[in-house]
Amino acid sequence: MKAYLNALDYFKFDGWFIYGSIELKYENLIEEEKRIIKKDEEKIEVEYFYLTPEGSLHTIIVYPKDNPPWVKEHLIKNFKEDFKKIKYFSPSYYTSYTGFSDKEFLKMKNELGDNGVIGIGIPTPDFHIWQGNF
Amino acid sequence: MNSKERMLYAILNKKPDMVPVTPDISNMIPAKMSGRPFWDIYFYNNPPL
Numbered sequence: 001m002k003a004y005l006n007a008l009d010y011f012k013f014d015g016w017f018i019y020g021s022i023e024l025k026y027e028n029l030i031e032e033e034k035r036i037i038k039k040d041e042e043k044i045e046v047e048y049f050y051l052t053p054e055g056s057l058h059t060i061i062v063y064p065k066d067n068p069p070w071v072k073e074h075l076i077k078n079f080k081e082d083f084k085k086i087k088y089f090s091p092s093y094y095t096s097y098t099g100f101s102d103k104e105f106l107k108m109k110n111e112l113g114d115n116g117v118i119g120i121g122i123p124t125p126d127f128h129i130w131q132g133n134f
Numbered sequence: 135m136n137s138k139e140r141m142l143y144a145i146l147n148k149k150p151d152m153v154p155v156t157p158d159i160s161n162m163i164p165a166k167m168s169g170r171p172f173w174d175i176y177f178y179n180n181p182p183l
Contacts, residue, residue: 003181004160013155013157014154016141065171065173066171068162069173116137117142
């Protein structure tokens with residue numbers, strides 16, 4: 001946030017801060033583990049394991065030194081087989097939200113002040129948000 | 135007109151005093167400009183996104 005405010009001041013931009021979010025509270029039934037499986041001067045490869053009540057899923061993400069990460073091995077290998085597990089990534093399918101915290105969001109809004117507007121994204125529920133996982 | 139007013143005018147389809155300029159400078163530009171490896175941001179969450 002501080003870096004963004006400094007950039008606004010330096011470049012004389014109008015702020016449109018869209019990098020904050022509301023923290024949703026719910027019972028998370030997924031345990032996550034990760035391990036670095038390869039590291040050299042150009043990239044880090046990381047394997048992520050997600051343990052759900054109905055089995056585990058894993059994915060491999062590559063983090064290049066000079067580019068954003070990309071998926072080397074996708075999370076969902078067999079949709080029919082994995083469907084019972086992936087529902088645990090969408091809490092609204094198996095539990096209820098117990099609350100939320102807007103503390104960080106309001107703090108960011110106050111810090112931005114008259115330098116711009118602040119916004120958060122609200123994704124629509126559907127399978128398009130899974131595009132990177134197949 | 136301050137930046138907040140200018141952005142709100144544009145979002146509400148009103149005419150601001152000038153065209154708002156608000157590039158997305160969240161991840162890639164800070165990483166490139168600072169010379170830090172991208173994995174600092176995306177894997178080690180330093181600084182956090």
